[in-house]
Amino acid sequence: MEPLLSVNNLEVIYDKVFLAVKGISLEVPQGSIVTLLGANGAGKSTTLKAISGLLGPERGEVTRGVVRFAGRPLDRLPSPRRVALGIAQVLEGRRVFEHLTPEENLLAASTMHRDGAHVRSLIDRIYGYFPRLAERRSTRAGYLSGGEQQMLAIGRALMAEPRLLLLDEPSLGLAPRLVQEIFDIVRRINQEEGVTILLVEQNARAALAIASHGYLMENGRIVMAGPARTLRENPDVREFYLGGG
C-alpha cells in the first residue's frame, strides 16, 4: 500500500543559493508515528515546511522533488489547500494567539467547519486529551505555561481534523515530566484518533520511544533510517543523540 506521505528527493534552497535540504526521501505509512531527528540546523523544520507548503518561492525559497500525500503529488498546492486535504502543522515555538483564551484560540482555528455542534464536540474532545486546557479555558494564552501553550498549539492543529499531523519540536524548553506527558498524549492521538504523525525532534530519546520508524538528519541529508528500535540500539545514535550509555 502506498504510504500516506512520501517525500522523494526533496531539495530546499533558501535565498536562491543556500541548499538547506539536499535531496532527501522519506515515507510515513498511514497510521504510524515517524520521527525525523537531528541537531539544530540539520534541516528538519525546513522539511516540514516543504510538506505543509509554508515555503515561499516569492521569497526565494525554492523547492524541488516530489511530495505525495494520500495518493497525489502536492506540486505547488498552497498551504490552505494542503490543510483541506488533511495536513496540519504545529510550528516550532508554540505559536498561539496570546491575547486570546484557549477556548478562543480553538474557535479561531475552526473556520473550516460550518456546523457549530461539530466544532463544540471537537473542542470537547481536545479538552479530553488536555484537561489542563479545559481548566484554563478562560485564561489568556499568554499567561499559560510553556507546556500548556504547546498543548494549545497541538489542539489548534487538531481542530482541522488532520489525517497527518506535522509536529515541530513539541518538547522544546519543557521540563522532562511535561515532555513525557505531551508525548503520551501524542501517542494517544495517534492510536485513538488514527492521526498519522511526523514528529520532528531534538529529543531523540522521547521521540524514539513513541515512533515506529525514524530518520536521522545531518546537514540537510538523511544519514540513517530504520525502525525506532534499531536506531535506539545503534552505537552512534546512542553516543551522539541519546547522551551516551
Ligand code: ATP
Ligand atoms: P532547528 O531545530 O533549529 O529548527 P532544523 O533542523 O529544523 O533546526 P532548519 O530550521 O530547517 O533546521 O534549518 C536548516 C538550515 O537552513 C539552517 O542552516 C538554517 O540556518 C537555514 N535556514 C532556515 N530557515 C531559513 C530562512 N528562512 N532563510 C535562510 N536560511 C534558513
